[in-house]
Amino acid sequence: MDIDDILREFEESSTNELQASTSNICQELITVVTNERMAPELLPYKASLMNSILTHISNQQQYLLDSHEYGEMNSANGVISSDFKLQLMIVETDVERLSYIVRLYLRTRLSKINKFTIFYINKSNREDDGGGDLLSAEEKEYIHQYYSLLTSLYNNCFLKKLPQILTFLDDSSGGQNMVVAPDLDQFVFVKCTSEASILLHLEDDELELVKNGVYVI
Structure with missing residues (x-):
């Protein structure tokens, strides 16, 4: 395997990870964090999602370590392109973003645990x-x-x-x-993401939730 094949393998692996995994996992995580922060009570812990997120972060960190080690070995030979370095910066930024959202999720839950122990x-x-x-x-x-x-x-x-x-x-x-105990009668913000409208039955009325609509309920 020559240098071009090695670089191509690095590029393909990073591109596939960023496009296939990061986008879906990150969007699901953002939704979970938003729901947790908006809800007055503690929501069920998302064990499967968190396992996937932490595994993804660990894999990306290992990829960065391997890539930096490879870059240090070959930088003097001039075989490391600017595109390769840019990809590493993108992966690092992605890891930092996901790590921040994970910390925000856990801290939000801990604040509720401390308040309603x-x-x-x-x-x-x-x-x-x-x-x-x-x-x-x-x-x-x-x-x-x-x-x-x-x-x-x-x-x-x-x-x-x-x-x-x-x-x-x-x-x-x-x-x-x-x-x-948490106050379950306080107002909350709700954003509807469903393609089909949702009919919400309230105590004395009904409310139709439409896609992208934001409501205070």
Whole structure:
């Protein structure tokens, strides 16, 4: 295999990855992140999509390492074209963009977990019995560790000075629930992406959602 064949193999592999994989995966990820940020409650974790995204990022990072190593070996010989370097820059930009969106997705979910910790611990425990998939394995580990630290902090600061009956963070006696839950009655933005219109049944009315229409509901 000569130099031209090696360069052509690099170019074809990067082009195929960018056109076939990145576009579809990235668009699906953006939709998932948008839905998560717009929803007041925690949405089910997209395990299959996240596995695909992380695998794709890992493959692209390995491709960059191999390509840079190949470029360093052959740059002195003048066989590395400007197009090849440009392709590497495009792949690097794509990896950085996907990594940012992944971090945004996880941070959005963590902010809800931190805000409604006890609520989602209870919900996760109920769904574990029925095979639910609201939280990922890492999120389940995080939420229990976070709750343990939070409980320890509250106990050391002030709960230990109160009567034991007043120290329960999930107490619902006396008509006052201590568990903070997401407000599912707040308004949300909805964008319809379906080709066919969707008829949404509200409490006292009906609303027809058409493609590319944006609604506050």
